Amino acid sequence: MQTPTLPSPAQEFRRGIRDCLPIIIGMLPFALILGIQGGQKGMSVIEMPLMTGLNFAGGSEFATVGLWAKPLPVLLIVGVTFMINTRHILMGAALAPYIRHLPMKKVLPALFLMTDESWAMAMADIRKRKDAGLPLFSLQYYLGVSLTLYVVWVITSAVGAAVGPVLGDVAAWGFGMAFPAVFLVLLRGMWKGWRPALPWLASLIAAAAVYRTTKGAWYVPAGTAAGLLTAYFQGEDA
Template identity: 40%
Template structure:
């Protein structure tokens, strides 16, 4: 680890610090994931490995719910794949700032990339300063989120059956609220607003679909409407 006065260390610590307010959003979600995983048929080892290697809160939550419902494996894979497609957009946004880094940096940063880390990191990269170590900022944010998520998931697994009917507590509302809070600053154009509103409306309309297929439908609806709105904006039919 760099010396305290080293700019790399300063960026790393700043990334952890700026991510701190978002850590609490993972607390109830991680606990509930662990509690549900413990009663869904997954072994503790399998649940821990999923948390450590998948590291995708929404996908893990959906996956254990589908496992508990004895959903076909193909549906589980398809649903989690669609949910995680947003990370391709995150990566495309950050690529211009990371393209010159060696693979030993880009691979772990890609693995650790989460919604929260993207939200704080993209603002850091967009700041106009001469720092050559902004990737250390992303690393700090990533490590903070990773350790935080593993801790709460493990605690949920340990408590397991001691948390009766965890889903009925309503604590999982913390994650959607966190997502909304992260999305709002990026809604600066009409196409993005159309995408967000369409996906939100579609998710409500398709809530009753089996196997959580409403997530897949809503994702495609949001993307399609956003692309259409962007095309209309380019032709001047709507404002950007």
């Protein structure tokens, strides 16, 4: 059996950049909205990229902007951010088997840059590489995706913060549909059939129910727990 030819690190990095370009189209308006809302709340052009650069996780960033006030409710923001970002624990656990061979100096930056989009693209790429008989995880591909998303997100949100104070209510522009559209595309790439998708459905129903009946970000852990429990019992039945 002939061994597949491995692409160079530079080729893999460029492939990551190329593959994430459609995602960026959906991210740009959302990053602008985040920056604009932050600017209208009083966040400076320095504070916005500091927040998005140190806490690279869109959902908790929007929660932070929503809570931004003077005096700053630091403990509340930290608590809500932690609650929303707990999903990264599960994402990291799913990725761990494929990166455990890497040295810690490479693993930590990779996990810092991990977002829903880069994680989903990495997992989809792992399945493609498995079918092609290639090493399952390409760090260079992952970095091409993650670094591109990171730079675009931070810069665009900073631009939004700069122009935010002179604009009106951007929520009325309808850009909010961009992010859900991106996630639908990502889910389509991970689709394996209805039975494997049952945890997604359980997570969606639980998160929607809690979102409609309670205040705060409790819908995030509720959806996560429902998905995990469904996957656990589904695995036992398999």
